[in-house]
Amino acid sequence: MKEQIDNEITDLTTNIEVLECEIKIKSSKIMNDINSEIENLEKEIKELEKIQFNIEKLFIFIKSKFEKYKKKRRYKYLVNNPRNEVQKLLKNEYFQLKNYIDKKQSLTNNFDIECKHRLSNLLNQLDKIWFIKKSKLYKGAEGEILVIEKLRNLTDDYCIFNDLFFELDSGVNFNGAFLKSAQIDHLVIGPSGIYVIETKNWSEAYVKKVFDNGSYTPYDQIKRSSYAVYRYLNSSKYGNIFQKAYYSLAKKEIKVQSIIAITGSKIPLQDKGFVKVLFPNQLPGYISERENILSNEMIENLV
Known part of the structure; x- marks a missing residue:
């Protein structure tokens, strides 16, 4: 039983290292994508600012104001919170990483208790098997x-x-x-x-x-x-x-x-x-x- 738990801790350590490496690689790519998006937003905002008021093209003017507002909000968010964007896009990976870390910590801190718990469950299962084998069915x-x-x-x-x-x-x-x-x-x-x-x-x-x-x-x-x-x-x-x-x-x-x-x-x-x-x-x-x-x-x- 102890060997089994040791193996699980080793596997969890490996999984954590692999997932951290995967997150690092993906984060780098996402940051590059964010920087590219920021540059594109700067250009798009400048182009929208060139649109002047014209009564004959009122709809186009109003639409440009609305588009500029949205793009400025996005631009401000990406500039001030790039890490939030990364974590949002990698929420599944971070969730899995947390599970691995919590499980490893729990097994490590409660090693003896976990051994007794699993041994007790195993004995209960053996008792059930013995009972079934003795049954008429x-x-x-x-x-x-x-x-x-x-x-x-x-x-x-x-x-x-x-x-x-x-x-x-x-x-x-x-x-x-x-x-x-x-x-x-x-x-x-x-x-x-x-x-x-x-x-x-x-x-x-x-x-x-x-x-x-x-x-x-x-x-x-x-x-x-x-x-x-x-x-x-x-x-x-x-x-x-x-x-x-x-x-x-x-x-x-x-x-x-x-x-x-x-x-x-x-x-x-x-x-x-x-x-x-x-x-x-x-x-x-x-x-x-x-x-x-x-x-x-x-x-x-x-x-």
Whole structure:
């Protein structure tokens, strides 16, 4: 921390020297411009003084008096306050210079206090990072990122959607509860079918707590989100009489495969034939080695 502040003071010293040099060069040029303007004003004032009163050229005479007045004011200002003009034209540079000088002085005079302050801020940031890393959201995101990395091993024939919010046109009753939308970790569409993947990066203690208490388990969650996708893709099956008739004749039911991807502690295996429980490294092989059931045209339409 001390080395960092020392480096900042050194950088500020360099910036001050460079800016002072720049100001000096610009000031010299501006002073030359001011002197040239003063000379031009002297000539212009003398020319204006030559204009005499003439009733036929009254407007020109009045205008010359007004111009002479303005130029004399400017002339007097430049002669008596050249430094003010320089500072006005270089106000941004002087403002920046003051900031550099004030900051350097503050760091130099309060070196130890600044070190303690920055160290305290750093420790606070580390505490926040530690807290975030211990949170369920971080653990969940960490697990999802691992699954995404593994799914990238699938061929380009497969389309992958991550962190997908899925909403039906209208709500339905599912297992005694209202279902209108679902948050899906990963949705994979490719030659071997459609896969809804729920990632779980739970600790052993949390797994035990959920399953011992009979809480809302990953099996319940994947069943709900998979049905939402199935319902959406097979909407004709649940539409009006004509849509149902078309669905019955077409016999084109679109099935959805359910997968729970485990990136943390294992979950108890249950007799849920519609759910496959896999580790991330098993996902590409399981998906790609299944029989192809979707054509390229169907995949394109679904996507």
